[in-house]
Amino acid sequence: MIRALSLALLLGAGLAQGAEDPLADARAALEGGHPAEAEALLAPVLGEDGAAWGLYSRSLDEQGYPYAALIAAAEALRRDPAVAPEHLHRALELSGRVQDMGALGAVLAANMGMEASAEDRAEMAWLASRHAFEGQELGAAGALLVMVGPDSPHYPEAQMLRGVVLAQQGRYTDALAPLLVAYGLTREADRELHDLVNLNLGRTYFGAGNYDRAAEHYLQVRRSSPSWVEAQFEASWAFFRGEDMNGTLGLLMSHGSPFLEEVFLPEADLLRGYALFLLCKFPEASREIQTFEVRYKPLKTQLDALVPALTPAAGWELGLSAAAGKPTDAPPGLTRRYQRDARLQRAAHAVAQGERERARLASQPEASPILPLLDARMAALRDGEGARVAGNLALARSDLQRMFQDVQATRLDILRLEAELYQRAADGGALEQAARQGTGRRVSRHRDKLVWPYQGEYWADEVGYYRVNTRPECPQALTR
Numbered sequence: 076m077i078r079a080l081s082l083a084l085l086l087g088a089g090l091a092q093g094a095e096d097p098l099a100d101a102r103a104a105l106e107g108g109h110p111a112e113a114e115a116l117l118a119p120v121l122g123e124d125g126a127a128w129g130l131y132s133r134s135l136d137e138q139g140y141p142y143a144a145l146i147a148a149a150e151a152l153r154r155d156p157a158v159a160p161e162h163l164h165r166a167l168e169l170s171g172r173v174q175d176m177g178a179l180g181a182v183l184a185a186n187m188g189m190e191a192s193a194e195d196r197a198e199m200a201w202l203a204s205r206h207a208f209e210g211q212e213l214g215a216a217g218a219l220l221v222m223v224g225p226d227s228p229h230y231p232e233a234q235m236l237r238g239v240v241l242a243q244q245g246r247y248t249d250a251l252a253p254l255l256v257a258y259g260l261t262r263e264a265d266r267e268l269h270d271l272v273n274l275n276l277g278r279t280y281f282g283a284g285n286y287d288r289a290a291e292h293y294l295q296v297r298r299s300s301p302s303w304v305e306a307q308f309e310a311s312w313a314f315f316r317g318e319d320m321n322g323t324l325g326l327l328m329s330h331g332s333p334f335l336e337e338v339f340l341p342e343a344d345l346l347r348g349y350a351l352f353l354l355c356k357f358p359e360a361s362r363e364i365q366t367f368e369v370r371y372k373p374l375k376t377q378l379d380a381l382v383p384a385l386t387p388a389a390g391w392e393l394g395l396s397a398a399a400g401k402p403t404d405a406p407p408g409l410t411r412r413y414q415r416d417a418r419l420q421r422a423a424h425a426v427a428q429g430e431r432e433r434a435r436l437a438s439q440p441e442a443s444p445i446l447p448l449l450d451a452r453m454a455a456l457r458d459g460e461g462a463r464v465a466g467n468l469a470l471a472r473s474d475l476q477r478m479f480q481d482v483q484a485t486r487l488d489i490l491r492l493e494a495e496l497y498q499r500a501a502d503g504g505a506l507e508q509a510a511r512q513g514t515g516r517r518v519s520r521h522r523d524k525l526v527w528p529y530q531g532e533y534w535a536d537e538v539g540y541y542r543v544n545t546r547p548e549c550p551q552a553l554t555r
Contacts, residue, residue: 101130110137111441118441125155129162135445136169142429143436145169145178146448152189153182159189167198175425178452180206184215187222197227204236213240231260235272238279247283254279270300277309286317298539301415304330307539308340320350321543328541332533339408339471341371341478348485355549357489364482364489371475374406378472381405385468391461394419409471413464422456429453 097116104113114134121127132147148166151158170179183189184203191199200222207216217240223233238254241247254276261269277293280286293310296303307326314322323346329335330343348363381404385393396403397410398419413419429449436442436449529541 098124098127098130101127101134105130105133105137110134114138115441118444121444123154125151125153125158127151128154129158131444132162133165136165140432140436141169142173142175142425142432143442143445143449145173145175146452147445149179149182150448152179152186156186156189159186159191163189163191163199164195167195167202170202173425173428174421175452175456176202176421177206177209177456178425184219187219193224193226197223197229201227201229201233204233208236208240213244216240217244231257231265231268231272234260235268235275239275242275242279242282245282247279250279251276251283266297267300270296270302270306274302274306274309277306277313281309281313281316286313289313290317290322301412303539304335304338304340308343308346311343311346315346315350320354320547321545323347323350324543324545325541328529328543329538332538334533334535334538337408337411339374339406341367341475344370345478345482345485352485352489352492354545354547355492356545356547357492360489361486364486367482368479371478374408375472375475375479377404377406378468378475382465382469382472385465387458387461387465389461390463390465390468391457394460394464395423397464398423405468409468419460419464422460426453426456 097120101113101116104110104116111134113130117127117131117134121131128147128151132144132151135141135147136144145166148162148169151162152166166179170176180202183199184206187196187199187203189199200219204216204219204223207213207219217237220233220237220240223229227233234253234257238250238252238257241250241253254272257272258269258276261272273292273295277289277291277296280289280292290310290313293306293313296306300306307329311323311326311330314320314326327343327347327350330338330340331347344363344367348360348367351357351360351363393403393405393410394413394416397405397413398416400414403410429452433446433449433453436446
């Protein structure tokens with residue numbers, strides 16, 4: 076009743092003055108502390124008027140609907156970029172508050188010429204670049220990231236993302252400069268981001284063929300980082316490509332431990348087999364291939380049943396369950412990652428906020444213009460993240476299919492070369508003898524090293540510190 080009376084008084088005052096300007100009346104209502112009255116005035120006249128949408132956004136924000144306000148602000152900027160001086164800064168603040176960085180991304184990317192302060196322009200460039208990168212528009216993302224200057228709080232992460240963009244374009248040498256800037260800026264200030272920088276530096280050096288530097292950065296990723304297991308595995312590939320089979324086998328001993336048995340890294344078993352194969356340790360290589368088949372055949376069967384029916388909606392629900400630590404129909408090694416997936420968590424936070432606001436707004440006639448837009452944005456988040464989860468599982472399935480095909484070729488190679496070795500021995504050739512695999516070592520990170528032989532048992536504090544010292548068993552004339 077109080078709200079209706081105040082609205083009637085406001086409208087009566089406007090008519091008495093001969094005013095028929097709902098925007099002016101709405102602005103007066105906002106300035107007078109009556110956002111609900113402003114919303115009611117604006118809802119019938121929104122149309123294509125960016126200024127009206129901007130005030131509508133402000134009225135929603137002041138009533139405690141930040142997500143709906145963000146969607147309305149995006150509409151205001153899309154319809155009329157000239158409203159940026161009044162509404163842009165608040166729109167950027169709303170984006171961070173509801174953790175939906177993508178709601179403004181497309182609008183900002185298309186209107187980077189909007190009037191803005193230096194601080195807001197850097198924030199615009201950061202949000203727009205993230206939107207472009209997630210859409211695989213690498214050229215646009217790279218150009219936008221240049222606009223995120225050293226004064227921006229996003230500068231270290233923007234430099235890392237610039238390096239990632241350039242590396243994905245195959246420009247590995249160019250990618251090193253921004254990545255090394257990010258490396259220096261995050262070393263002491265942000266250890267979590269520093270781990271990601273090291274991971275991406277490792278990948279970039281690997282792509283450039285500098286395997287020693289790749290391994291150096293992979294091994295700087297801290298054991299407490301969620302990227303540690305992946306970094307250790309990729310470091311083993313760097314050792315392998317650098318023809319250091321002992322380094323490869325030492326790192327891969329960790330991946331064979333019980334502590335990592337649920338980690339989904341089928342390539343680790345195969346890479347261990349390939350390293351042993353190149354050392355001409357054919358029985359051990361055959362056992363590793365057999366281990367791979369025994370371990371991953373049930374998972375492949377599980378993915379074969381799950382992936383074809385996995386829609387984006389089902390992927391969204393699966394991702395949310397995995398993020399909450401609940402069991403799903405997918406292998407745990409493929410879903411545990413979502414417990415620390417920042418992108419999925421931001422989307423889940425935004426959708427939950429949007430759903431709460433929608434439930435409150437549904438009974439208000441003046442909210443009818445924003446509800447379809449709010450629904451569309453939440454649907455886009457659910458579909459996008461659900462498709463990403465489903466796509467990750469489909470990729471894991473296709474990788475497994477390829478690996479099972481490769482295994483058959485590798486097994487034939489082992490049989491052929493093993494037969495050749497036996498034939499050489501039968502013809503009187505002597506095979507070089509070497510210590511068998513299994514001489515792993517635990518080494519502390521301190522200058523004074525404590526070393527003892529691996530005797531078949533694993534300890535949690537040993538994982539990541541193994542070394543292997545074994546010799547190849549290949550005759551000099553045997554071609555690898």
